[in-house]
Amino acid sequence: MADTAKPAAAKANAGSRAGTKKELPDHFKAYRHVWVAVEIEHGQVHSVSFELLGEGRKLADKRGVELGAVVMGDDRAALDAAAAQCFEYGADVVYVVEDPALAHYRNETSTSVLTHLVETYKPEILLLGATNLGRDLAGAVATTLRTGLTADCTELAIDEEGSLAATRPTFGGSLLCTIFTLNFRPQMATVRPRVMPMPARQEGRTGRIVEYAPAIVEADIVTKVLDFLADRDSDKANLPYADIVVAGGLGLRSAENFQLVRKLAEVLGAEYGGSRPLVQKGWITADRQIGQTGKTIRPRLYIAAGISGAIQHRVGVEGADVIVAINTDPAAPIFEFAHLGIVADAVTLLPALTEALAARLRVNRLAS
Amino acid sequence: MTGSKPLHSVVCIKQVPDSAQIRVHPVTNTIMRQGVPTIINPFDLFALEEALRLRDRLGGSVTVLCMGPMTAEDSLRKALTFGADRAVLLSDRYFAGSDTLATSYALSMALEQIGRTFGTPDVVFTGKQTIDGDTAQVGPGIARRLGYNQLTYISKIRELDPAAGVLTVERRAEGGTQVLETRLPVLITMLEGTNEMRRGGIDTALAAAKAEVTIWNAAAVGIEDLTRCGLRGSPTIVKKVFAPSARSEKAVMIPVEGTPYESARAVIEAMFARLPDVEAQLLETAAQSAY
Structure with a gap:
């Protein structure tokens, strides 16, 4: 990711460097x-890993190469189950x-394992979920390998030479940019959960398993996991997997008016949320x-009340089947990607x- | 590792545009940066406050470090008014266009120079991520380069014993909180909302006004190989910056006629016409909850 502290410079430089595609150094050929580095916590594969396998499958097919998945853990049964699922989702x-x-995620152990596997088997593209775990691991692995890493991609494409075009929002989410890692390998990218669709599961599909026993000496690992405090269920907002979502933005004008969003969500049995300024x-x-x-x-129905629809919001909701937008400004960008719109004051309409x-x-x- | 010496924390901050939403010129699609005021990246303030709390509790000192143009001195002065003890600005035209790998290289070199000048950092803090780049990659990059234990998304520092060099922290993980024990030196990226930034006192404001900000360029922090900096030191290349196109199918606009209730009914009608299965599901749920 280019340094966005200097957007104007980055843009100018991007232009001047656009044609500088050197030949890949020999040792990377x-x-x-x-x-896909698969995320397993408490024996369960995070669904973002399946979403990445779906995306990785497309890239691998385009390139005519294999799709690999890396699973790490201490529990044989859980690892076997995870491997079977990875095959069914395309690996x-x-x-x-x-x-x-490897019983619990720790940066130290996972970084050394993943770095070793990459150096041994040399994948040209390495994808991780943009979760706390994936971002923690990706940043450390990319730095160790001195390669490029693009965070929070919303679109991945590949050309004939195997160059990954990773598109992500930039400048605080007001524009999109496409980033390449031309002269280094692997090309690394993270993608947030639900950005890519869940691929179809092909039951009974299998593949090849490659075992790796790293023989980690626990005494050599500095960081110890003392405890894991699971969230109470009532604390969890399950926005990414909700069927109906109602959200509010600055158009609500006050924190009290946000209650109107919650009331509508209640009638719909929906999850509720808001745009970034509301958190601030x-x-x-x-x-x-x-x-x-x-x-x-990626809900079936998304109702956006008083949200203008900046790009950083748009990329988070575009997977919805039907987007209903309520905004007083007929020129609001949200009407450019909503399916249904009404020019109205959300405070009155909600x-x-x-x-x-x-x-x-x-x-x-x-x-009935 | 630290023995009985006082704890030295360094907080890496970034100066970012105040508005998370940089405006885009509607016709030319270029970025309008004129007149956008700058602030300390809001996520970094949680890191700074945590460092100040550690110092208040355990003694020692807090250094703030910022890489950026010379105007980033404003943000460092602001950090001094909150109570940081010293400020270092890392600025050089060779850093222009740095991606996260080149940024973590320059910052880690500056951190080593801070170690030689003011004492080795025991804890390096960063915010969770910046509000302009949003990558969350520079913190892990610094940890890896310095060989510090990497602690991201920390919500709480439970205990820190500088003499023993041991600390216990709470880390935000998927579905819960990890409690980790590790050893100094560490790099901590602080989770937002975990503390509240203090107001600087008059005395700290006065001291800050008089304080000198140390300004270093690439050479001053011992960077000899400039190909590791800026655009040349960045493996990633931004090839294209663009605005997304509108959806080919335009939004169907519901006309506003009559009362809000009538408008609401029109919206619901159009909504369920597209999603009959969703309405059926809602009716079923309503029926079940009624009996």
Whole structure:
């Protein structure tokens, strides 16, 4: 990612360097195949890893190479189950790394394992989920390998020579940019959960397993995991996987008016959230932020009330089947990607929607 | 590792545009930077406050480090008014266009120079990420280069014993909180909302006004190989910057006629016409909860 502290300079430089595609240094020419570093916590594969396998499959097919998945852990049964799932979601090869020291994620151990595998098997592309775990690991691995890493990609493409075009929002989410790592391998990228669609599962599909036993000496590892405090279920906002989401923006004008969003969400049995400025103002907590730097959602129905629709918000909601936008400004960018729009004050329309919906659900239930 | 010497924390801060939303010229699609005021990256303030709290509790000192243009001195002075003890600005035209790998290289060289000049840092802090780049990659990059234990997304420092060089922290993980024990030196990226930035007192403001900001260029921090800096030292290349195109299918606009209730009904009608299965599901849920 170019240094966005100097956007104007970055843009000018990007232009002047656009044609500087040098030949890949010889020692990188052996790098082939597309890899996904699979995220397993508490025995479960994070669904972002399957989403990445779906995307990785497309890249590997375009390039005519294998799709590899790396799974790490201490529990044989969980690793076997994870490997089987990776095959069903598109992997050709699964690198299974088993060691008691890998019972919990630790940067130190995972970085050394993944770096070793990359140096041994030389993938040209390495994808990770842009979760806390994936970002922690990707940053350390890319620095160790002295290669390029592009965070939070919203689109991945590949050319005939195997150059990865990684597109992501930039300048605080007001524009998109396409980033290449031309002269280094592997080309690394992270993608947030739900940005890519879940691929179809091909039951019974299998592949090759490559075992790696790193023989980690626990005494050599500085960092110890003393405990894991699981979140209480009631604390969890499950925005990424919700079927219906209602969200508010600055158009609500006050924190009190945000209640109107919650009331509509309640009638719809929906999750609720808001745009980034609301988190900055303290109207909502960070885990309810929708957009590139918050949660990416893919609901059937998304209602955006008083949200202008900046690019960083747009990339977080574009996967919704139907987007309904309410905004007083007919020129608001949200109307450029919404399916249904109404030029209205959300503060007036939201209670009307809540009331009309409650009535409709009541009436139709009686009728049926 | 630290023995009985006082704890030295260094907080890496970045100066960013105040508005997270940089405006784009509607016609030319270029970035309008004129008149956008700058601030300390908001996420970095949680890191700074945590460093100040450690110092208040355990003694020692807090250094703030910023890489950027000469105007970034403003942000360092601001950090001094909050109570940081000294400030270092790393500025050189050779750093222009740095990606995260080149940035972590320059910062790690500056951190080593800080070590030689003011004492080895025991804890290096950064914010979780910046609000302009949003990559969260520079912190891990610094940790890796300096060989510090990497602690990202820290919500709480439970204990820190400078003499023993041991600390216990809480780290935000998927579905819960990891409690980790590790040893100094460490790099910590602080999670947002974990503390509240203090207001600087009059005395610190006065001291800050008089304080001198140390300004170093590439040579001053011992960078000899300039090909590791700036654009040349960046493996990633931004090839294209663009605005996304509008969806080919335009939004269907619901006309506003009559009362808000009538508008609401029109919206619901159009919405469910596209999603009959969603409405059916809602009706089923409503029926179940009624009996």
